[in-house]
Amino acid sequence: MPELGLPHALMTSISAPRPATAVLLAAGLGTRMKSSRPKAMQSLGGRPMLAHLLANAAEVFDRLVVVIGPDMEEVAELAAPYPVVVQQERLGTAHAALQAESWFGDGDVAVLYADNPLISAETLNSLLEERRKPDVGLALLAMRPAEPARYGRVVAQDGNVKRIVEWADATSEERAIDLCNAGVLCADAVDFRRWLHNVRNDNAKGEYYLTDVVDLAVADNVQVRAVEAAEDELRGVNSRAELAQAEAALQTRLRNKAMENGVTLVAPETVFLSADTQIEADVLIEPNVFFGPGVTVQSGAVIRAFSHLEGCEVQANAIIGPYARIREGTTIGTSARVGNFVELKATTLGEGSKANHLTYLGNAEIGSRTNIGAGTITCNYDGMFKHTSTIGDKAFIGSDSILVAPVSIGDNALVAAGSVITQNVPDDALAFGRAQQVNKAEMGRLFKERLQAKKENG
Structure with a gap:
């Protein structure tokens, strides 16, 4: 039975600043996702689900603590530097929240879920x-989903929540309610401790459910209020299908934010962004472009169709693509151009330089106003180590050149088409790295005749 007496939240002055703690429950396994990785580590917008929730919660709460399951070192590493506690036995959500009891402090406590990754900082603040309003002892998040059947219903009267009823236990009248529980609760730390300790496990699964806290608060004559937010923020992610739905919701949010900030998306539904993608105003992005984690694009740049970017910086007024791949550690300089079927990794392409066709540049440092001809590659890997190719300003690298690193090509140097360059080229020099051409009179015709005869004779 709940303890008697006025709840602590109603006795505490709200005029003074109160610390706030968020407990993030991340002990779930990836069972329904058919995954060997914990559910919290499933990727959404290029980062684990838990990382989204950590980032947004950190904007609102003074302290975060993460509850994980046994042998979840990967989740613990992601949660650092926030404190982590281990739920040794998975006995339900209320039991999981209790594992963090020593971190509650004296202010307010909210319990969040790693598989509700898209709750915004604005919603958490609400x-x-x-x-913290007068007379409100417990607040929860609720939504009105398009298909509410699988969610518990929030039964309210005169603006106060009276109970949460699960679909299986609901009457036909209760099932008609479209306000659904999202599971997130917030209360004064003292009250939350008491209610969590009073949760019982007399249910079919023998687990301690966090939602039972609502009944305990109502029994304590505490006002319980629901804060509504969009389904796209509060949707749970427990399967691959739901992960895909969350990804779609996140992509819509990221695209709209980009366009609100002055980015032109020619076909928004075909552009995929990561949660950390940074795109300045007046960037044009054509259809079917993918941004992996760690991409920055400065104003005036154009990203043409079917390009793939990750871990790179595209500076102002550069043009990328179509069909370009820009990989980790690459910087594309101001007004530089990267054309079709060009791949760059760990490379700096200087201001105004060009690599327009069918080229691979890896571990290369390329100066300004240099032209890289079609078919050029840097041979940067010897099977054990990566080596650097350095190309100066205003150099010209002819088509089908092979630069065997480590090698340096000076300012204003010219490399003849079809060259294999294994030695440094000084400033202003012209380098030929070809084998000597030999023409054999009549041999072309005779060779083809010989092949034709062989074919005809079987």
Whole structure:
């Protein structure tokens, strides 16, 4: 039974600043996803689900603590430097929250879920503000989903939540309610501790459910209020299908934010962004472009169709693609150009330089106003180590050149087409790295005749 007496939240002055703690439950396995990785580590917008929630919660709460399961070193590493506690036995969500009890402190506590990764900082702040209103002892998040059947219903009267009823236990009248529980709760730390300790496990699964805290709060005559947010923020992710739905929701959010900030997306639904993609105003992005993690694009740049970028910086007024691949550690300089079927990795392409066709540049440092001819490659890997090719300013690298690193080509140097360059080329020099051409009179015709005869004779 709940303890008697006025709840602590109603006795605490809200005029003074109160610390706020968020407990993030991340002990779930990837069972329904058919994954060997924990559910919290499933990728969404190029980062683990838990990372989204950590980033948004950190904007609102003074302290975060993450609850994980046994042998979840990967999750613990992601959660650092926030404290981590281990739920040794998975006995339900209320039991998981209790594992973090020593971190509750004396202010307000919210319990969040790693598989609700898209809750915005604005919504979390609204939840905390609602809890801190006079006479509100418990606040929860709720939504009105398009298909509410699988969610528990929030039964309210005169603006106060009276109970949460699961679909299986709901009457036909209760099932008609479209306000659904998202599972996130916020209360004063003292009250939350008491309610969590009073949760019982007399249910079919023998687990301690966090939602039972609502009944305990109501029994304590505490006002319980629901804060509504969009389904796209509060949707749970428990399967691959739901992960795909969350990805679609996140992509819509990221695209809209980009366009609001002055980015032109010719076909927004075909552009895929990462959560950390940074694109300045007046960038033009054509259809079917993919941004992996760690991409920055400066103003005036154009990313043409079917290009793939990750871990790179594209500076102002550069043009990328179509069909270009820009990989980790690459910087594309101001007004530089990277054309079709060109791949760059760990490379700096200087201001105004060009690599327009069918080229691979890896571990290369390329100066300004240099032209890289079609078919050029840097041979940067010897099977054990990576080596650097350095090309100066205003150099010209002829088509089908092979630069065997480590090698340096000076300012204003010219490399003849079809060359294999294994030695440094000084400034202003012209380098030939070809084998000597030999023409054999009549041999072309005779060779073909010989082949034709062989073919005809079987």
